[in-house]
Amino acid sequence: IPVDSFDLVIFGGTGDLARRKILPGLFRRYASGQMPDEGRIIGAARSDMTCDEFRTMVKEAVEEFDPKSAKDTENLEKFLERVFYVAVDAMGDGGWKELGDLLRPDMIRAFYFSVAPSLFGTIAERLKTFDLADDDARIVVEKPFGKDLETARALNKSLAEHFHEGQIYRIDHYLGKETVQNLMAVRFGNMLFEPLWNSQYVDHIQITVAETVGVGGRGSYYDTSGAMRDMVQNHLMQLLCLIAMEPPAKFDPDAVRDEKLKVIRALDPVEPHHIVRGQYSASEKSASYREDVENPRSFTESFVAMRCEISNWRWAGTPFYMRTGKRLKARTSEIAVVFKDAPHSIFGAEAGVHRNVLSIRLQPNEGMTLGVTIKEPGPGGMRLVDVPLDMTFAEALGPDAEEVPDAYERLIMDVIRGNQTLFMRGDEVEAAWAWTDPIINGWTNRNDVPKPYDTGSAGPDDALMLMHRDGRRWREIK
Ligand code: NAD
Known part of the structure; x- marks a missing residue:
């Protein structure tokens, strides 16, 4: 369904994010018919360039970052006619x-x-000074939203001087991912899961966001941030909220965000022995973290793993383990809900222990898998095996299903529609920093040194111990 006509100004329209994600995403929305012909995109950045030069840059960006879509040259030319540029300081x-x-x-x-x-x-x-935005205009704000509670508050305050909360769209692109929204559909659209979604039936939850890349060209920024600020405070916290929140009364922006906020506020402070920080070492093919950020004395973490607890009736007693890092074994993002053992095995000890695991994959192959226990086929007696009930969306919905839009393009269309459900509210961001700050301050005060870990591993051994101590294990990163 096409959105209403719009003027979208991209400040930083010549930058890396605009070229890699925003502009190719908008082209896909145009080619799919969702962006109307009257829609206009106006690049605004420091460089002095003409509209034609900017259009050439946009065309090259689409060709480079989405070569498949760029083959639709007829639509690409029409899209470019809707693109403008103005140099703004x-x-x-x-x-x-x-x-x-x-x-x-x-x-x-x-x-x-x-x-x-x-x-x-x-x-x-x-x-506001130049009278370009009235009370209906929307602003979209990229991450990082502050570097601690104080800076996030200051930023909220400075935006609030000119825009009301209903106009401010704080992007967390994880919320734009298809599976993340599907998580809500699965939880609240089915009778099957919600009755079991609590500490009585769930043993623990694991959230893993693993990357294979290092810090790349973002070294100088990343070294002042680290995995906790760059990934946990925003993306992993958002995933945790969606997994743990109470059912909102309706799927409406404030109803959903109120429930997420309650989860963040119910998070216990994390004890130092429940957190492991790591920094990647050099391998034969790649440099170490310290070499990448050109800071031989850096104590910034490129990996963090932690055990969190949510103190409310639903979750008391069910730990949430989260980990994220760079230069790990595989690029994968997964939430796993690990259910408790059946209270009694009628098949005897030799049948082994089998657990249901609901795995929600954000990448690669967005989809969900429910591990169920069945009888091993054949005449071998009552032997049990775990098999996955696979709900890979691409397969389940068939080849004719509409292609899953990228997170950014979906979120931009939500901005045009005026739907803030998948954007962070100011108080949510502040609450997340209020939880994160004491952890980071603790590291600074203790001069905490991150543990080295091998490139291509699952992080430092201490991260494995975090689970082993509790008689549990991380799921394989694959
Ligand atoms: P970039 O350095 O590649 O681009 C910066 C853009 O800002 C350029 O278009 C430049 O012309 C413009 N700019 C700089 N100073 C200006 C001024 N005084 N007046 C007008 N325009 C000016 O940065 P980027 O990587 O595209 O990142 C942009 C934002 O998105 C940052 O807040 C970053 O943290 C965030 N972000 C980036 C990525 C990414 O993958 N690149 C991912 C997540 C968030």
């Missing part, structure tokens, strides 16, 4: 009037801040 007054001249009245207006966070406040302020 976020810190000064240049270009703002020209930007205003390009914007049309009576259109939905959205401003995507795909620039360094230090510019968020000044752009918000100038949008």
Whole structure:
């Protein structure tokens, strides 16, 4: 279904994120018919370039980052006619009037801040000074949203001076992933799971976001951030919230976000011995973390694993284990709900222990698998095996199913529709920092040194111990 017509301004339209994700995503939405012909995209950045030069850059970005879609040259040419550019200095007054001249009245207006966070406040302020944004306009804010509670509060405050909360879309692209939304559909659309979704039946939950890449070109930023700020405070916390929250009364932005906020507030502080930090070592083919960030004395973590507890009636006694890191064995993101053993095995001890595991995969192959125990086929007697009930979306929905849109393009369409359900509210972000800050401050105060781990491993051995101590084990990273 096409969205209403809009003017979308991308501040930082020439940057890496815009070229890799935002612009190719918008092209796919155009080619699929969701972005209407009257929709316009206006790149706004520091570089002095003409509209034609920007269109060439957009075309090259689509060709480079989505070569498959770029083959649809007819639509690509039509899409490019909807793309404009104006050089704007976020810190000064240049270009703002020209930007205003390009914007049309009576259109939905959205401003995507795909620039360094230090510019968020000044752009918000100038949008008002130059009278470019009324009370219906939307602003989209990229991560990182602050680096601690204090900076996040200051940022919320500076945005709130010019925009009300209903206009602010804080992006966490994990929430735009198909499976993450499906998690809510599975939990709240079926009778099967919700009655079991509590500490009485769930032994523990594991959330893993593993990357194979190192810090790449983001070294200088990453070294001031680390895995806790870059991944846990936002993405892993969001996944934890969706898994753990109570059923909202309806699928509406504030109902969902109220429930997520309650989860964050119910999270216990994490004891130091329940957290393991790691830093990747060099391998034959790749440099060490410290070499990558060019800081031989860096104590920043590229890996973190932790055991968390949620103190409420539903979850008291069920640990949530989370881990994320770079240069690990495989690129995979998975949430696993590990159910308890059946109270009694009628098949005797030799049948072994079998547990139901609901695995929700964010990548690769988005989908869900429910591990169930059945009889091993054949004449061998009552031997039990675990088999997966596989719900890989691509397979289940068949070749004619619409292609799953990328997280960014889906979220941008939600901005145009004015739907904030999959965006973080200001109080959520602050609550997440309020939980994260004492952990990070503890490391700083103790001069905590991350444990080295091998590239291609599952992280430091201590992370394995975190589970073994509890008589549990991490699922394989594959
Ligand atoms: P980038 O450095 O590649 O691009 C920055 C953009 O900002 C450029 O278009 C530049 O012209 C513009 N800009 C800089 N100063 C300006 C000024 N004074 N006035 C107007 N425009 C100015 O950065 P990026 O990697 O695209 O990241 C943009 C934002 O997105 C950052 O907040 C980053 O943290 C966030 N982000 C990026 C990624 C990613 O994969 N690149 C992922 C998640 C979040």
